Amino acid sequence: MNERLAPVLRTADANAAVAWYARLGFQKQWEHRFAPELPLYVSIARGALEIHLSEHTGDARPGTLLYLYVDDLDAAAAACGVGEVEQMDWGREFEVTDPDGNRLRVGAVQR
Template identity: 65%
Template sequence: MNEEVIPILHVKDADAAATWYARLGFGKQWEHRFEPGFPAFVEVARGPLRLFLSEHQGDARPGTLVYLRVRDVDAVAAEFGVTVVDQPWAREVELRDPDGNRLRVGTPAEAG
C-alpha cells in the first residue's frame, strides 16, 4: 500500500459533482451510503490522484482550495473555456466546482 493524502470536498450532490470532475479526467470509483436516501460519500480518481466527495455535513469547509498538477493545463483550459495564466512556477487556471470548491490547476514551468 502506498501512503497518500486524499482531500475531502463537501458537495451538495455527489453525482452532479462526479460528473463535473469527469471533465477534469476523474472517474467515479465507488459510492457509499449508510442507508438509501442518506448522504453519499464518493471517491473519484484520475490515475493515482484521488478526491473524496462528501455530502455529509461537517466533512469539509465550503470554498476549499485544492492544487492539481497536470501534464497539459491547456487542455483543461480549453475544456472549461478559461484563460491560462503564466506564473514563474507554473502555467495555471483557477476553477470552481458547482459547490464553490476552488481548484488551481497547473503545469509546472519545467514541464512546459
C-alpha cells in the same frame, strides 16, 4: 510503502460533482451511502490522484482550494471552458470553481 492522501471536499450533490470533475479526467471509483435517504460519499480518481466528495455536512467546508498539476494544461483549460491560462512567476495556471464553491487551481507540471 503504498501511502496516499485523499482530500475530502464538501458537496451538496455528489453525482453532479462527479460529472463536473469528469471534465478534468476524474472517474468515479466507488460510492457509499448508509441508507437511501442518507448523504452520499464518493471517491473519484485520475490516475494515482484521488478526491473524496461528501454530502455529509460535518466532513468538510465549502470553499476549499486544491492545486492540481497536469501534463497538458491547455487541454485541461479547454475541458473546463477556460479561454486564457495565466502566466504567473512560478508557471502557467488557471483556476475554476466547482458547483459547491470549492476552488481548483490547475498548473502545468514543471519539467
